[in-house]
Amino acid sequence: MTSRILVMPGDGVGPEICREAVRVLDVLAHDHGLDIELDEALVGGAAVDSAGDPLPEDSLAAAREADAILFGAIGGPKWDSQPRDKRPESGLLRLRSELGLFANLRPAILYSQLAHASSLKKEIVAGLDIMIVRELTGGIYFGKPAGQGTTDAGRREAWNTMRYDEDEIVRIGRRAFEIARARGGRLCSVDKANVLDVSQLWRDVMNELATAYPDVELSHMYVDNAAMQLVRAPKQFDTIVTTNLFGDILSDTAAMLTGSIGMLPSASLDAAGCGMYEPVHGSAPDIAGQGVANPLATILSVAMMLRYTLERGDLADKVETAVGAVLDRGLRTRDIMDDETQVASTQEMGGAIVDMLR
């Protein structure tokens, strides 16, 4: 059966990196029998500029109909002074929420060829393979009340609410336990239960769930310590489960252990396993339009799409192997380069992966 894939390139480097990921999908369709149909829709600042809305109705409708979404990146200084609901970021948040994409998987894997680019010493990161499971449709990103106003004394004020109900915690918790069970069998739940009521509920629910997964070793860590441990001894972690905001921050930290944020893919899944696939990084306005962005996070997101939604684990393996082989050949975009290797443009890196897959 033909799978419908919606490409939402977005802003900044989004279109550049999506172009390379689409070339990968095309070669898989042409040479490896992947049965797909591609469509494209506007999102983010590009959609604000042309339709006055970061997630226009027709884009949302197309997203609902798709079997999987390939998302580039959104945002940029051009739209930073827009009201909150007209900012590109709110289009992405609405998309996640409307599609029920509550489980965000962010694997931080060090390709051995890139040990030089990691922020940490080789011996500390060699073999690094962490899965961060981030809750994506709740917490302080979506909690009500949220807003801004003026105090009685006439001072400006603003507020957000970090709120979870137990069902939201149960569904992400179950997903995380299942993922941990299929990996190294260790799950670390990251919270701030020493201070926040919402974190105490999070911890209580994780403990309750643990009884159904006796084969998974559950531990808890406060988020400040987790941030420190990630850069002190990251290999102590196998699977991490955490809330929306903490997961956002910890996944960017984990990115630098792998050499560059340009290496980190992600999958955002609903209850049925349908999903949106996007690099963890943003629109990188500082390098947009220069053809230097690393497309590997997006190409590796295609691999996650193949594995989790299209049920073509065989092709996912091929894409991941191709990435390794291209790195073996010494090809590097600027963010992961070293003295001995040649610098590749976004397009050259994408082209090398495509050639490898032919």
Ligand SMILES: NC(=O)c1ccc[n+]([C@@H]2O[C@H](COP(=O)([O-])OP(=O)(O)OC[C@H]3O[C@@H](n4cnc5c(N)ncnc54)[C@H](O)[C@@H]3O)[C@@H](O)[C@H]2O)c1
């Ligand atoms: N999922 C998303 O669409 C997403 C994610 C994060 C940030 N954003 C948005 O992106 C905009 C810029 O945010 P930011 O600068 O804080 O984060 P960013 O991730 O866009 O960039 C941070 C740094 O990483 C570099 N970088 C990012 N991706 C890279 C790649 N593929 N190759 C090489 N270098 C890369 C950038 O050049 C920059 O120096 C903001 O509007 C933000 O809201 C969007």
Ligand SMILES: CC(C)[C@H](C(=O)O)[C@@H](O)C(=O)O
């Ligand atoms: C752009 C922003 C809304 C988004 C988030 O905070 O979730 C981004 O930082 C991410 O990591 O996907």
Ligand SMILES: [Mg+2]
């Ligand atoms: Mg982020």
